[in-house]
Amino acid sequence: MKPYLASIEYIRGVAMLGVVAIHVGSQYLLNPTPNIHLVALFEIVSRFSVPIFFFVSAFGLFYRMDFNAPFEYGKFLRRRFKAVLIPYLLWSTFYFVHDNWLAGYELLPDFDYGAEILFFGLAKYHLYFMVILIWFYLLMPPVIFFVKRMSPAKLILLLVAQVAFDFWSSYSPEIWQLINSLEDGSWLQLALKWRLNWFVGHYVFIFVLGGVLAVHSEKFFAWCSSHKKIVGATFFVALTTLLGYYYSLIFVQKFSPLEAVNTAHQLSPAGIFYTIAASIFFFTLFQFGTLNSPTKKLLSLLGKNSYFVYLAHPFAITYLSLGLGKLGLIMTAPNALIFYVVTVAVTLTAAVLINSIRQFFQASPR
Numbered sequence: 001m002k003p004y005l006a007s008i009e010y011i012r013g014v015a016m017l018g019v020v021a022i023h024v025g026s027q028y029l030l031n032p033t034p035n036i037h038l039v040a041l042f043e044i045v046s047r048f049s050v051p052i053f054f055f056v057s058a059f060g061l062f063y064r065m066d067f068n069a070p071f072e073y074g075k076f077l078r079r080r081f082k083a084v085l086i087p088y089l090l091w092s093t094f095y096f097v098h099d100n101w102l103a104g105y106e107l108l109p110d111f112d113y114g115a116e117i118l119f120f121g122l123a124k125y126h127l128y129f130m131v132i133l134i135w136f137y138l139l140m141p142p143v144i145f146f147v148k149r150m151s152p153a154k155l156i157l158l159l160v161a162q163v164a165f166d167f168w169s170s171y172s173p174e175i176w177q178l179i180n181s182l183e184d185g186s187w188l189q190l191a192l193k194w195r196l197n198w199f200v201g202h203y204v205f206i207f208v209l210g211g212v213l214a215v216h217s218e219k220f221f222a223w224c225s226s227h228k229k230i231v232g233a234t235f236f237v238a239l240t241t242l243l244g245y246y247y248s249l250i251f252v253q254k255f256s257p258l259e260a261v262n263t264a265h266q267l268s269p270a271g272i273f274y275t276i277a278a279s280i281f282f283f284t285l286f287q288f289g290t291l292n293s294p295t296k297k298l299l300s301l302l303g304k305n306s307y308f309v310y311l312a313h314p315f316a317i318t319y320l321s322l323g324l325g326k327l328g329l330i331m332t333a334p335n336a337l338i339f340y341v342v343t344v345a346v347t348l349t350a351a352v353l354i355n356s357i358r359q360f361f362q363a364s365p366r
Contacts, residue, residue, distance in 0.1 A: 002063060007286035011056050013302025014282060018049025020313050020344055023126065027321060028336040029258050035333045036250055036257050043261040044246045045239065048278035050129055051206045051266050055279040057133060058210030062147060063217055071144060080137045088130040091311050092123035120194040124314050128197035135200045136207055147211040155212060162205035166267040169195060169202065202267060206275055224284040231284045238277035242270040305351035313347045
């Protein structure tokens with residue numbers, strides 16, 4: 001039995017804070033004159049947060065996997081779907097019905113539109129992550145096959161292919177020409193249009209990397225422990241590079257903050273390297289760094305409740321935004337920071353209360 005890794009839980013907590021920052025940043029970008037440095041904090045510094053979830057998900061799966069025993073695919077899917085597919089379907093239904101009710105639309109879609117929403121994770125802007133994760137679970141047999149046979153040279157080739165593919169998918173005008181040439185509403189057109197919401201190819205490297213490092217965890221732990229300065233310096237260079245790209249888009253190419261954010265994202269070459277550097281940096285920091293007891297308790301609290309906060313925070317954002325509007329307040333920089341803190345605090349408190357209620361009933365005699 002391998003030892004428990006608190007660092008994985010801590011990374012989930014930090015990634016959750018980053019996901020909330022990105023979505024609060026989207027609200028802040030509605031301000032016609034946002035502070036570009038606060039936008040950078042919300043939208044650029046936090047860009048590791050979605051792909052790092054794939055890293056820790058793969059690391060956790062492969063770290064606990066017994067390669068001497070046969071892989072029980074059916075049992076694996078039942079457990080994973082209980083943890084991901086059922087919550088995905090429930091929260092998708094909740095958000096679709098709630099948002100339509102709030103907007104005064106029909107509460108339920110027709111069959112074709114409902115299938116499109118569920119297949120591509122369109123019920124709410126954050127649910128696509130769960131769709132991609134479900135696809136990774138479905139593809140676990142070939143993923144295991146490749147992870148077990150992955151060499152450093154093959155991993156580098158996969159990284160090169162990942163950068164090339166993500167660049168093409170994100171920036172090539174030809175793909176939109178192809179989409180526009182297809183029959184409107186056809187499933188092929190929809191699959192290409194919403195490719196970022198479901199196609200695992202956009203994140204295959206970071207998932208495989210998590211699996212490979214878990215398979216060779218002892219070597220990975222030893223390397224991280226003895227190369228802390230290199231890991232920290234690499235993270236700093238990667239972050240500086242991504243920020244430099246963002247600022248160059250604004251100051252040199254005269255992009256708007258929104259255009260810059262939509263260009264300097266996690267699938268850009270700089271964003272991919274930032275994700276890799278952040279994944280190893282946070283693992284090294286939390287596994288081998290010196291953390292005091294209050295910090296560990298806070299990180300543990302965030303990590304244990306990260307799943308609920310991730311699922312529920314758009315609901316909080318919706319009603320906090322409505323509250324700002326009723327108060328006649330606009331999303332200035334100070335208000336945006338307060339908005340972020342309140343969003344995290346409200347959803348985290350709700351998660352703690354729900355978990356406490358669940359534990360109370362589970363402990364009660366029947």
